[in-house]
Amino acid sequence: MPIPARTGVIPRSLLRENAYRSIRDAIVDGTLTPGERLHDAELAQWLGVSRTPVREALARLEEAGLIHTRPGRYTMVSPLDVRAARAAQSVTAAMHELAVREALPNLSTAELDAMRSANTRFAEALRTDDLDAATAADDEFHGVAVTASANPALRSVLEQFTPVLRRLERLRFSSLSGRTSVTLHDRIIALCEAGDVEGAAAATRENWLTLDPLLVDPAQT
Known part of the structure; x- marks a missing residue:
């Protein structure tokens, strides 16, 4: 029987949600500290995903006020506000x-x-x-x-x-x-x-x- 093309493939929406929750929880519990610089490649390696779900997760985290981004310069964990x-x-x-x-x-x-x-x-x-x-x-x-x-x-x-x-x-x-x-x-x-x-x-x-x-x-x- 031919193997279905999508068998074992994790939906992109789940990768995005898992990336968001993992980074969010690391910020909340202090693993990622206020002022710490965040890099897409390092986060992707840590989570075992591509950079795309990481970038989408970071966009949500900025909306929530947990990170601060200066395009082309840096992304960092927001100081306590x-x-x-x-x-x-x-x-x-x-x-x-x-x-x-x-x-x-x-x-x-x-x-x-x-x-x-x-x-x-x-x-x-x-x-x-x-x-x-x-x-x-x-x-x-x-x-x-x-x-x-x-x-x-x-x-x-x-x-x-x-x-x-x-x-x-x-x-x-x-x-x-x-x-x-x-x-x-x-x-x-x-x-x-x-x-x-x-x-x-x-x-x-x-x-x-x-x-x-x-x-x-x-x-x-």
């Missing part, structure tokens, strides 16, 4: 509030249980100072409502702005206790279970505004 983080916080808080409003009327028992499980892992990760696990669990907790909202536009906006906040958390997380978030997560779950849309939405917004202590310009301290 507190003003951009404040803007991202406002948008992210509003989107998660909207997600809860849209999801809550149809939120199932299984989804509430998933939120509880994620918050348990979040609390344990904070207790053991495992930032990777804490971030993953926090994303999973909030992701329940985002998925249940079935709103692709909302997810797209969060995909763009959340990494800016995650990066800030990682750079300064040692100065912020996440225990308040654990308590707020429990409160959000209880309000969702009670069917209190307004209360759950307000608690969700409050949860994202707990990042305020991180959003202090060093020049002002």
Whole structure:
């Protein structure tokens, strides 16, 4: 039997998405540091792809504010920008509030249980100072409502702005206790279970505004 021509070929869209996520995550977790110069060829070699998906990924990362490019001169990881983080916080808080409003009327028992499980892992990760696990669990907790909202536009906006906040958390997380978030997560779950849309939405917004202590310009301290 003739072998299909496309068997084993990874779609270009998947290569582009994987390149984007890999570079984004390396910036967020500090592997690629603020001010570090980025080179297409080195990134392509690291990721095992051609330069095309790398360049497409870098264009998306610049839109998200994670890199800065001067055409023909350099591409570098953007310095930490507190003003951009404040803007991202406002948008992210509003989107998660909207997600809860849209999801809550149809939120199932299984989804509430998933939120509880994620918050348990979040609390344990904070207790053991495992930032990777804490971030993953926090994303999973909030992701329940985002998925249940079935709103692709909302997810797209969060995909763009959340990494800016995650990066800030990682750079300064040692100065912020996440225990308040654990308590707020429990409160959000209880309000969702009670069917209190307004209360759950307000608690969700409050949860994202707990990042305020991180959003202090060093020049002002």
